[in-house]
Amino acid sequence: DAGVTQSPTHLIKTRGQQVTLRCSPKSGHDTVSWYQQALGQGPQFIFQYYEEEERQRGNFPDRFSGHQFPNYSSELNVNALLLGDSALYLCASSWGDSSVAFFGQGTRLTVV
Amino acid sequence: GENVEQHPSTLSVQEGDSAVIKCTYSDSASNYFPWYKQELGKGPQLIIDIRSNVGEKKDQRIAVTLNKTAKHFSLHITETQPEDSAVYFCAARLGGGAQKLVFGQGTRLTINP
Numbered sequence: 001d002a003g004v005t006q007s008p009t010h011l012i013k014t015r016g017q018q019v020t021l022r023c024s025p026k027s028g029h030d031t032v033s034w035y036q037q038a039l040g041q042g043p044q045f046i047f048q049y050y051e052e053e054e055r056q057r058g059n060f061p062d063r064f065s066g067h068q069f070p071n072y073s074s075e076l077n078v079n080a081l082l083l084g085d086s087a088l089y090l091c092a093s094s095w096g097d098s099s100v101a102f103f104g105q106g107t108r109l110t111v112v
Numbered sequence: 113g114e115n116v117e118q119h120p121s122t123l124s125v126q127e128g129d130s131a132v133i134k135c136t137y138s139d140s141a142s143n144y145f146p147w148y149k150q151e152l153g154k155g156p157q158l159i160i161d162i163r164s165n166v167g168e169k170k171d172q173r174i175a176v177t178l179n180k181t182a183k184h185f186s187l188h189i190t191e192t193q194p195e196d197s198a199v200y201f202c203a204a205r206l207g208g209g210a211q212k213l214v215f216g217q218g219t220r221l222t223i224n225p
Binding site for chain 1: 154215
């Protein structure tokens with residue numbers, strides 16, 4: 001049973017560019033949440049997708065957007081990248097309203 | 113707003129000894145409290161969790177306790193082993209239909225052989 005998978009594992013982008021990160025949830029899960037983890041910090045909630053809709057959003061600007069596909073996979077898009085967007089981006093999957101969330105290995109984004 | 117405080121930020125113990133990490137949360141409506149272990153270069157791994165209607169839960173060498181009145185919860189690791197070395201995060205899920213987990217700042221646990 002595959003767990004949560006994210007791609008790519010590492011990415012380097014230039015300030016002002018746009019980036020798309022991808023996530024496939026754990027088998028049987030239909031809900032995807034995205035978190036940003038800065039170095040030495042705990043993960044910060046970006047948003048959650050359920051039934052292809054954004055269900056809840058954290059305190060992140062509109063430059064951060066997402067999408068969920070009919071197969072429950074998800075994308076995180078970040079526009080107009082800033083140096084401060086450099087972080088580990090984590091995807092977590094869960095089932096419905098279940099609290100139990102499983103994380104992927106993350107995508108390390110470096111903005112130069 | 114919601115907040116989770118975690119202490120200590122670093123913890124070093126001798127192999128075989130016990131380790132305790134403590135967290136406090138601000139929102140009394142929080143109803144779910146997971147603990148994650150994160151090794152270098154990896155995503156957080158769920159190791160144990162507890163819900164607000166339970167005071168204690170144990171899984172082999174790991175236990176979690178919850179004091180709702182004081183809004184405290186703690187992770188206890190007994191008979192520590194070198195492979196327990198990692199960063200540990202506590203988290204809280206708010207009540208009222210909220211979906212997000214609010215994380216503590218993390219504790220870097222080092223087990224000395």
